[in-house]
Amino acid sequence: MVLKTSNYYSNNKDKLPNNSFKKAKFFGIAYYIWLLQFYMQLRFFVFLFFVFGLNLSAQNRINIIPKPTSVLDQDGEFIINAKTLIYISEPGIEKEASYFINYMESNYGFKLKLASGKPKKKNSILLNNLKTGEFENYELSINKKYIGITANADAGIFYGLQSLIQLLPVSKQSSLAVPCALIQDHPRYAWRGMHLDCSRHFFETNFIKKYIDFLATYKMNVFHWHLTDDQGWRIEIKKYPLLTKEGAWRKGSMIGPYSDNKFDSIRYGGFYTQNEIKEIVDYAAERHITIVPEIEMPGHALAALAAYPMFSCTGKPVEVGMKWGVETTVFCPSEGTFLFLRNILNEVMDLFPSKFIHIGGDEVLKDEWDSSALCQQIMKDQGLSNSHELQSYFIQRIEKIVNARGRSIIGWDEILEGGLAPNAAVMSWRGIEGGIAAAKQKHYVVMSPGSHCYFDHYQGKKEQEPLAIGGFTPLEKVYSYEPTPDTLSVEEATYILGAQANVWTEYITSSAQVEYMAMPRMAALAEVVWSKKEDRNYKDFYNRLLIHRSLLDARGINYSKTAFQK
Numbered sequence: 001m002v003l004k005t006s007n008y009y010s011n012n013k014d015k016l017p018n019n020s021f022k023k024a025k026f027f028g029i030a031y032y033i034w035l036l037q038f039y040m041q042l043r044f045f046v047f048l049f050f051v052f053g054l055n056l057s058a059q060n061r062i063n064i065i066p067k068p069t070s071v072l073d074q075d076g077e078f079i080i081n082a083k084t085l086i087y088i089s090e091p092g093i094e095k096e097a098s099y100f101i102n103y104m105e106s107n108y109g110f111k112l113k114l115a116s117g118k119p120k121k122k123n124s125i126l127l128n129n130l131k132t133g134e135f136e137n138y139e140l141s142i143n144k145k146y147i148g149i150t151a152n153a154d155a156g157i158f159y160g161l162q163s164l165i166q167l168l169p170v171s172k173q174s175s176l177a178v179p180c181a182l183i184q185d186h187p188r189y190a191w192r193g194m195h196l197d198c199s200r201h202f203f204e205t206n207f208i209k210k211y212i213d214f215l216a217t218y219k220m221n222v223f224h225w226h227l228t229d230d231q232g233w234r235i236e237i238k239k240y241p242l243l244t245k246e247g248a249w250r251k252g253s254m255i256g257p258y259s260d261n262k263f264d265s266i267r268y269g270g271f272y273t274q275n276e277i278k279e280i281v282d283y284a285a286e287r288h289i290t291i292v293p294e295i296e297m298p299g300h301a302l303a304a305l306a307a308y309p310m311f312s313c314t315g316k317p318v319e320v321g322m323k324w325g326v327e328t329t330v331f332c333p334s335e336g337t338f339l340f341l342r343n344i345l346n347e348v349m350d351l352f353p354s355k356f357i358h359i360g361g362d363e364v365l366k367d368e369w370d371s372s373a374l375c376q377q378i379m380k381d382q383g384l385s386n387s388h389e390l391q392s393y394f395i396q397r398i399e400k401i402v403n404a405r406g407r408s409i410i411g412w413d414e415i416l417e418g419g420l421a422p423n424a425a426v427m428s429w430r431g432i433e434g435g436i437a438a439a440k441q442k443h444y445v446v447m448s449p450g451s452h453c454y455f456d457h458y459q460g461k462k463e464q465e466p467l468a469i470g471g472f473t474p475l476e477k478v479y480s481y482e483p484t485p486d487t488l489s490v491e492e493a494t495y496i497l498g499a500q501a502n503v504w505t506e507y508i509t510s511s512a513q514v515e516y517m518a519m520p521r522m523a524a525l526a527e528v529v530w531s532k533k534e535d536r537n538y539k540d541f542y543n544r545l546l547i548h549r550s551l552l553d554a555r556g557i558n559y560s561k562t563a564f565q566k
């Protein structure tokens, strides 16, 4: 209502009396006009009072993270109880309705019903999909009689429901009061991502689903699943069973700080079957989350090469990595390797429908290439002048395999070295320079700089935190991140798809610790990638987070408490 008044005011302000005193011939008329102006000004101050007054109360009653585009707190409450009916505008959004019904049943113990027939605007929740295009916006309108969520597409309905969920009381009760409000909302960026390294440590499928649920809470839409690395291959590939029979298991793991150079001798590993992967891809899709799988190449490939050593340049047997860091054994750019990787990528693309396939590309040591006769011959034949160009050649060969299936590659920013593959997107992690360079070359970019987006870094005082890889990335620093560098032109900036945070797990040994490192920093990043830039205010976010914390407590999430220490 306030917004309408505000629009009305701005639309009609040219119609307000103007310079009336000069034109008035009679005192009576002047007095009348003065009175009218006084009245208008009074109305204006009353209006301001209501706007700011209501905004203050909005901070108390409406604490959604990420902050919506516009929020109007309105008087009163709607009560959800077991008799509340859900209506859908058309077939197709039953899945969003059932998501909400399941959520209500598991968290509050009552099962809402999906109703058919003409929607009744009484004790009901109306989900209205206008189906006008693949947009993510929604309007959530809560009044005393009913709740309406209107969106252009299914995703918007889902996001409206997520906002509604955040407005529910957290304690289990049979009637749930939701504040009346009008919320209009849309995201700032198209790529709102979270990564999880499942190679250094392996996490069971149930936890992967829980992690996906965290993303859904904050309207994140990309789960970057790091499935292969030196220390373990985690995805079943039917054509190459040794990848998981041997490559998924290591003889022991590094323990304690890297500088101690200590290891246990406990066999460690695990992998996801293709059936499990399909189930997780579907689970994510129901939450409007795309999974981008990462298959690392040409470096970070020790686990694959332990299973199939013929695809390194030396062909020497190696073991799945026990030590963290970067290995000299990498894939050789031979025809045999490209066939092997093509077969793997084809199975990967059969499982994951994502537009982007992450092919790694980071931290490739070139020692073996430099001393390989085959590599020297390839460089000569291809007219390549150094090993960076050989890496570029490798990535371009892989790009062709992925493009042939109508997909695109994305890689860490090292893929810029030696020349970017024609259609590649870049994930900028060693700072933002890689992202800037790629955007200037008109390539899509996801920003993920170590300075702000590495959630394996410490978030509080070292003495109070579990052992981490290093760094210091507290909540406020994450919140301060701005994904679009101001050095880009308006046109170049359109190549910044968004941002994501990475959870590398060398020092994260359990799912509880993943939760600890990811939360609540994920909430801060969500606001960076979803909310309006001009609305970002750490104090305001922090105050909402203090209230939101009770939801994390109710769900038993092991979020970091040091983030809340002053």
Ligand code: ACM
Binding pocket: 362, 363, 412, 429
């Ligand atoms: C990376 O952190 N090596 C991408």
